[in-house]
Amino acid sequence: MAPMSDSSAATTLLPPGSLPLDELIACPQCDALFHARMPGRGQRTSCARCHTVLIAPRTNAYLRVIALALTIVILMVAAMFFPFLAVNVQGFTNKASILDTALAFLDGGFMATLAVLVAAFIVLIPLLRAALVIYVLAPLAAGRRPLPGARHMFRLSEDLRPWSMAEIFVIGCAVALVKVSDLARVEFGVAFWMFAALVVVIVFQDGIMCRWTIWKALDDTRNR
Amino acid sequence: MQVDDLESTGRHAEPVTARGAGLVACTRCTRVWPMGETRCARCGSELHSRDWRSLQRVWAWMIVGIVCYIPANIFPMLKTQVLFTHTESTIIEGAIELAQHGSYGIAFVILFASVAIPVGKFVAIGFLAWSVRRPERLHPHHRHRLYEVVEFIGRWSMIDVFVVAILAALVQLNFAASITPGPAAITFALSVIFTMLAAQSFDPRMIWDHDGRGPDNHLTSETP
Ligand SMILES: [Zn+2]
């Protein structure tokens, strides 16, 4: 079907019943309306008006996204049990784990709020998002019906996306190391490298996930 | 990667919008529904064809963000104690210290993330919200680009909070050296959170509404 945009488009309405509503896609950024078509292999579809990428499917995407989400969970849990950074000043040493870092604000009274926020941004939210993605996609990958609440879980996962800040934290580590370099000697622990790898996996996973394909698969409202 | 635009004809013409077609689009999952539906049956989000009240939320979050940003620059971010000397530094003093030690790159990162991004974000969000009613000020493409940059870059301001968390967790060496977070850490973190909420409250579809099509109410009067 021809894309539905020409110069008279602003006043022409779609003929009722010409296309089922679930075959349309509205750009979330500019409200332009299109007939949603699966693009060819390796191609993406973007909004003609504002160029937001709308559809970008990948082959075997479910399995790959699930594998990456599992990797995130494993790396995150493992990273909490290994030393993250160690500092050495004139014979005194101190080691800090990721949780120590997140909870650094705890002893400051009203700073406790900040401890909770930091822990959420760098550990809990990335972990929760990975778990939600597995919950949503595992049945789809197996060709089964989505688990109960899958649509709400996926929406939650998407809403939490800007609040997952693991990559910012890693850059923060680099800055912190420079800041203490004239005060102390700093050593990276195993957990630091796990966390750095985790960030790469998170960015890659977000990059290969096609939201439209997943929403389409979760949609049980097609007959409305 | 090849990008396949959904539109092939009338490239420079105004595309049909979901609202123009008498539909209301879900900005979370891109599904469209008949105008008048209040909740997306696919993902459960509230539906608004255009949420004009969202502008009030944008201004409200932004004002709270600015209010939190002021003490964040006045109070100390870091309290450092090395042997018997005790120093406190604000965000800007911290960056100046780094520059004095020759770490110009890192000083620049901190100034950029903690001063340029927050201030730029206040200005950009304010401009976007203000220009919704004065669309002739800047082409929608440029305003949309500005919105994308604000959305992408805003969360990176959190970097200085993480630096403080890492330093406070790591540098705890009794009297040899210790670092504790100052009150600015929490007000700065809150300021970043509130400005992120301000940017998320903004409905980018409003950027495009006036694009050569006159006042907003001309469109809503259309009925199928
Ligand atoms: Zn668009």
Ligand SMILES: [Zn+2]
């Ligand atoms: Zn929806």
